[in-house]
Amino acid sequence: MKFIVDAQLPFLLVELLNQxxxxxxxxxxxxxxxxxxxxxxxxxxxxxxRIVITKDDDFLDSYLIKKSPPKLLLVTTGNIKNRQLLxxxxxxxxxxxxxxxxNNYLELNNxxxxxxx
Numbered sequence: 001m002k003f004i005v006d007a008q009l010p011f012l013l014v015e016l017l018n019q020x021x022x023x024x025x026x027x028x029x030x031x032x033x034x035x036x037x038x039x040x041x042x043x044x045x046x047x048x049x050r051i052v053i054t055k056d057d058d059f060l061d062s063y064l065i066k067k068s069p070p071k072l073l074l075v076t077t078g079n080i081k082n083r084q085l086l087x088x089x090x091x092x093x094x095x096x097x098x099x100x101x102x103n104n105y106l107e108l109n110n111x112x113x114x115x116x117x
Contacts, residue, residue, distance in 0.1 A: 006054035
């Protein structure tokens with residue numbers, strides 16, 4: 001499973017995803033780093049078949065209106081410590097990977113992983 005992690009999420013998330021066997025990149029890996037535009041992220045997601053992981057509601061709007069990016073994991077935890085965020089991903093990573101086999105939009109909050117159909 002391939003992911004692109006948006007700038008407002010920690011680079012440690014990429015390291016965790018890669019440790020779990022995924023192919024993950026962060027906007028910090030890109031030439032423009034945190035200045036990479038949402039549109040550029042969508043283009044990369046589409047051209048490289050990557051799932052966008054973000055806290056940015058703008059991606060939800062473009063997903064719902066244009067189905068771009070094609071697959072989206074929206075993190076709606078609010079501001080939490082990186083350790084807590086990484087623990088949430090550790091707990092849900094298997095379900096996240098399995099769910100993206102048949103679903104295109106997931107939401108991770110402080111309490112649960114929501115699979116939107």
